[in-house]
Amino acid sequence: MMKNKFQQVVIFAFICVCCSQTLSPIKVHFVEGNKELFFYGSAHDNNIANPMFADIEESFKRFTPDVVLIEGGYSNRSYSTKEQAIGDGEMAFVSFLGSSASIPMFDIEPSGMFVDSILLSQFSSNLIFTMYILRQTFQYQSKAQNNDIDFIKEIENYANYIIANGRFDFEDSLKFEDIFRTVESETDIAITRENWFDKRIEVRRYLYNRRNVVKNQVQIVHSRVVDIRDEYATSLIMDKLEEYNKVFVIMGNQHLLNQENILREELRNRFRFQNP
Numbered sequence: 104m105m106k107n108k109f110q111q112v113v114i115f116a117f118i119c120v121c122c123s124q125t126l127s128p129i130k131v132h133f134v135e136g137n138k139e140l141f142f143y144g145s146a147h148d149n150n151i152a153n154p155m156f157a158d159i160e161e162s163f164k165r166f167t168p169d170v171v172l173i174e175g176g177y178s179n180r181s182y183s184t185k186e187q188a189i190g191d192g193e194m195a196f197v198s199f200l201g202s203s204a205s206i207p208m209f210d211i212e213p214s215g216m217f218v219d220s221i222l223l224s225q226f227s228s229n230l231i232f233t234m235y236i237l238r239q240t241f242q243y244q245s246k247a248q249n250n251d252i253d254f255i256k257e258i259e260n261y262a263n264y265i266i267a268n269g270r271f272d273f274e275d276s277l278k279f280e281d282i283f284r285t286v287e288s289e290t291d292i293a294i295t296r297e298n299w300f301d302k303r304i305e306v307r308r309y310l311y312n313r314r315n316v317v318k319n320q321v322q323i324v325h326s327r328v329v330d331i332r333d334e335y336a337t338s339l340i341m342d343k344l345e346e347y348n349k350v351f352v353i354m355g356n357q358h359l360l361n362q363e364n365i366l367r368e369e370l371r372n373r374f375r376f377q378n379p
Contacts, residue, residue, distance in 0.1 A: 128155050129356045130162065131363060135376040140344055141166045142352045142366070144359030149192045156189055156196060159353070163200050168351035170343055171201040172211040172336075174358070179208075197353045209343070211354060213335040221331055226324050233289040234310075234324040236262065236282060240299065241306045254299050255279050290321060333361045341369050 129144035143162060148155060171178070177198040182188035188199035201208045222231050239261050243254050263276045283294045290309055298304060309321040318326070336358065343350050370376035 127356075128158065129359050131359065131366075132166075133366070133370055133376060133379045135370070135374060135379070137348050138344055138374055138376075139166070139349045140340065140352070140366070140370070141168065141350070142340075142354075142359055142363075143197075144356035145193045145353055146356055147192060149190055151186060151189045155193065159193060159196060160200060163197065163351060166349065166351055168201075168206055169347040169349040170351070171197060171206055171208040172340065172343060172350065172352045173197055173201075173208060174211055174354040176210055176212070178210045194353060197351075207347075209339070211336045211339055211352065212332055217335070218328060218331050222324065222327060225327065226320075229285055230289055230320055230324055232262075232265075233286045234321050234328070235265070236286055237290075237292075237306050237309050237321060238325065240294065241310060244300060244302055244304075244306060255296055258282060258299075290319075329358075329361065333358060333365075337362050337365050337369060340366065341373055344374065 128146055131140075131142045131144075133140040133142075141162065143159060145159070146155065173194050175192075175194040177191075177194040178201075180191070180195055180198050181202065182191070182195060182199045185196070185199060188195045198208060219231065236258065239258060240254075243252055243257065259277065259279055259282065262282045266276060279296060287293050292304060292306065292309065294304060294306075309319060310325045311322065336352075336354065340350060340352060367376075367379040370379040
C-alpha cells in the first residue's frame with residue numbers, strides 16, 4: 104500500500120496530545136534586567152467555564168508582552184469574539200488576545216517537513232504513519248463527547264490530508280480499513296469502526312512510556328517528535344528574547360516540564376540571568 108518514497112511539505116500542526124498529562128496549568132516567569140520570559144504551560148481545554156482562561160487573560164495582560172509564541176499553528180488564526188476563540192482552545196484564546204492588542208505572534212513549533220525529515224533518517228515511513236494515526240486516535244478517544252465525533256470521516260480526512268500534501272505517497276487515497284491495516288502491521292492493535300472509542304484498546308500505551316517499561320517502537324518515534332519540538336521551541340524562545348524584551352510563550356504543560364531546566368541553563372549562558 105505505501106511506497107518507499109516519502110515527500111515533504113509544510114502542513115498545519117495539530118496540537119500534541121502529549122502536552123497535558125498533568126492536570127493543572129504551570130507558569131514560570133524569568134526576569135533579568137529588561138529581559139523577561141513568561142511561559143504558560145496549559146492543560147488543553149476549550150470549556151469556557153474552566154478558570155484557566157481567566158488566569159491566562161490575567162497573566163497575559165499583566166505581563167504586557169512584546170511578542171507571543173503559540174503552540175498548534177494558531178498564530179495566524181482570526182477570531183471575532185473571546186467565546187469563539189475559547190471554543191478552539193487556549194492556544195486560540197491567546198491568539199485572540201495577541202491580535203486584539205496588535206502584538207506580533209509566531210508559531211513555536213517546527214514544520215511537519217522539518218520534523219519528518221529527521222524522523223525519516225531514523226524510522227520507517229510505515230512506523231511514522233502509525234504514530235501519527237495513533238496520536239490522532241487517542242486525541243479523539245480523549246474527548247468527553249466522543250459519541251458526537253464522526254471518527255471514521257475525521258481519521259480518513261486526516262490520513263488523506265497527509266497523502267494529498269505529499270508527506271506520504273500512497274497508491275490510492277485510503278479508507279478506514281486501509282489506514283488501520285497499516286497500524287495493525289506495526290502494533291498489536293486491531294482498531295475497527297465499532298471499537299475505536301473503547302479506551303480498553305489502550306492506544307495510549309503506544310504513545311507514552313510507563314515507568315520501568317521498555318519502550319515500543321511507536322513510543323520511540325513519538326518521544327523523538329516531542330524532543331525535536333522541544334529543542335526547536337527552546338531555540339526559538341532564545342532567538343525571540345534576543346530580538347524582543349518581553350516574550351510570552353504558551354504550550355502544553357508537559358512541554359514546560361520538559362524544557363524548564365534547559366531554558367534556565369540557556370538564560371544563564373546566553374543572557375547572563377543570575378537566578379533563573
